[in-house]
Amino acid sequence: MQSIIRGKYVITRALDRHGWEQIENGAVLQRDGVITAIGAFDDLIRQHPDTAVMGSGNEVLLPGFVNGHHHVGLTPLQLGSPDMPLELWFGTRMVTRDIDLYLDTLYSAFEMIASGITTVQHIHGWMPGKLPAVEARAEQVIGAYEKIGMRVSYCFALRDQNHLVYEANQDFLARVPAEVKPLLARYFDRFELDAEDNIALFGSLHGKHRDKDRVKIQLAPANLHWCSDQALELLAATSERYDAPLHMHLVETAYQKEYARRRGGGTALDYIARFGLLGPRLTLGHGVWLSESDIEKVAETGTHVCHNCSSNFRLRSGVAPLNRLEAAGVNVAIGLDEAGINDDRDMLQEMRMVLRAHREPGMDDRVPTMAQVFRMASEGGALTTPYGASLGRLEVGRGADMVLIDWNQISFPYLDAEVPVLDAVIQRAKVEGVRAVLVAGEVVYRDGRFTRIDRDAVLRQISDMLKRPLNDDEMERRRLSKAVLPHLRAFYDSYHAPERHVPFYRQSSKV
Template identity: 30%
Template sequence: MTATAAPLDLLLLPTWLVPVEPAGVVLKEHGLGIRDGRIAFIGPREAALKQPALETRELPGMLLSPGLINAHGHAAMSLFRGLADDLPLMTWLEKHIWPAEAKWVDEAFVRDGTDLAIAEQIKGGITCFSDMYFYPKVASDCVHNSGMRAQIAIPILDFPIPGASTPDDALRQGIELFGDLKHHPRIKITFGPHAPYTVCDDNLEKIRVIAEELDAAIHMHVHETAFEVQQAVEQTGERPLARLGRLGLLGPRFQAVHMTQISEDDLALLVESNTSVIHCPESNLKLASGFCPVERLWQAGVNVAIGTDGAASNNDLDLLGETRTAAMLAKAVAGSATALDAHRALRMATLNGARAMGLESEIGSLEVGKAADIVAFDLSGLAQQPIYDPVSQLIYATGRDCVKHLWVAGKQLLDDRRLTRMDEQQLTATAIAWGQRISGHSE
């Protein structure tokens, strides 16, 4: 850096800094400088203290990492948290969730539910999330106002949904929203055909053409359960992933969510097409949907990111906890204690999520020039001692209540566990009011 450079807006001085790229590195007693919403400096503490800065913050006992990236969820479904627990996926959807959505989901529901989810995620160290739910314009307004970063997937199904009477109507709205937000610094619009069993070939074809024209991503539930795959094979003789491959949807812009069922042919298709897989272990465990073979995918070179899924099937949006579950489950599924070690688990929750969304040049690691999406975890507590490897402590011994500070594009959204732009009491009261309305009227 030249001596004539403008002063840093903020200099952070944590005990540990984990850049994620390069892989496996922990920098001790280093500083990170932010200017104009971007990372402008990373270097040893002594050199950092020589940088002119408008504000300097000492973060003793803290680990600075890239903000966590929640690569799959349904934000507004936070208002259905705990509504229909301990049921298999199709019963949960058809008998409980879809009827509740038909009855309750409107713009106000999506606004209040999305705000609740955003606040929960900020408090849990998440700086960017992927959302796939109704009234995507309302959700994108919530993201814009919150200062957070998000990928908003336009939901498309063959039947009418809240906010869109036909698939063509949903696509038209999606194209319009894509156009309106294509220069937004923190919001990316993608297309979200719900699942292979709810979207026909004709509509998938339309989505593929539009996504190609706009260079937009496609985000879709695929192979969530063995039943889904088995039913498709019985009806058509073709596995859903193979069908998506035949229709030309797979590729580096395709995000396949869940993928609990993976044959050798499926694996070859994923590798060949450079498709990303979004792993949602806790939702899959809770709905008994199956296990995504993460280590097998990773060793084959597939980009695997991680998501919480919606709070209606998880029941929290705790990506740090999700990452711990993913690391444990990967070992059990692979039958190997070395599968998905702590450093790779953190990479899955950061840079791999960014890569899946096509944002890896912007976020996902702490590198000079990237957006300053950063989280500070406090590892000074009793339960984290002693510390041999701070990344291991973060993944295996730390809960989201240790998230102390959080910045998105250099703006602080969480300061000493306090939300800076959202009213936590108001959000809680609104959620309680929704719960009373829904429980008071639902059978």
């Protein structure tokens, strides 16, 4: 399979914080899902006159975007869980409906692809049951991405302790009234996978999918408070054995920072460093409360960070020290997490959010730039997955993952000729302007329609499924959510007073 994809402007990669490579009236030649040539459209069509051409010549062609941190399909809000501070939100998440994971995954995949995302880091978790049941659900998620044609890096988050608050299940169980205890005990009993089961799940999925072009399997220590020392040891050893990347939530909130201090007497980063986890195989999700010394160690070890800007705002977690991370040379990705600021998975919107959220007062050059945000959403994200340097740029030898965005949508009715093309794309491109999305050279989305699957039919299935009455388990979890919420508040009221009244651009400077 060979095709030429043309663009009025072809933006191939970021060069540095302020520069990018751009070809006017350019094109990309791909064969069997791999880029084989890049250059002027006239030259490529002359050399390959019988090759099919995609694009009208009035679009911007860019590398496909990478969502570096993702969890679910229908958003928590859609399923009845309002935005709250993260630690309380874990309690309200109990109310979410049971839904077919295949259909649920397709729902968010529709949104991601329509905004130009071609690869997703899917971090799965919160699944009850024993290993066979959990593995079957994992295969539903992976199968949905295979069906729609998207690339996925899948991992199941390892959690072997502290399933609701930042202390042992039995200790928190002792805090709640007698009438709440049976409900909460049954909830805890739902989670039957231990650390060894989780590693076995990784091994099984890795073996099944290791030779696939669009599916990769990696590891996910859920967070420091969710992982025992035994789990961290197993994860480090497994990552080394398989050369498998890991994606770990870390210091998302000030409460998690305090948990790390109580557990190990220092920072969360220092704690996981004891197990040899830092390095190019590890990505830290969020990292909002990293200290200055943490950032230095992240940079020194080549550890990555995934910035989840909208999620941090929605759950009151704080503002990540992005400018410090970038200044230190840390590779940073962009993740949409559970949902973006518009309660959807729109990478074009999220790039603007990242661009604007870190504009520190002053006139220096430490604020995010267009090229930097573009790199985060493309190459930066790819480097946090097992796909690594095989994606993220339009470059000969890399995967032919691309997005075409209508230049008229960006520039009409007027755009000054002096405005740089990438500036215009980052600040003005909208989902309705996405004309086509290609994964491995295959068109998976074109002119508002998905080529492999009927979106309207899937949405009708989801709607019909969720019209049914709540089942007994869903009803019980809703009762538990309401009953346990005051006790979550009480636990954290006595746990730690978060740092307040600190300018967002300095809030992470303290250890």
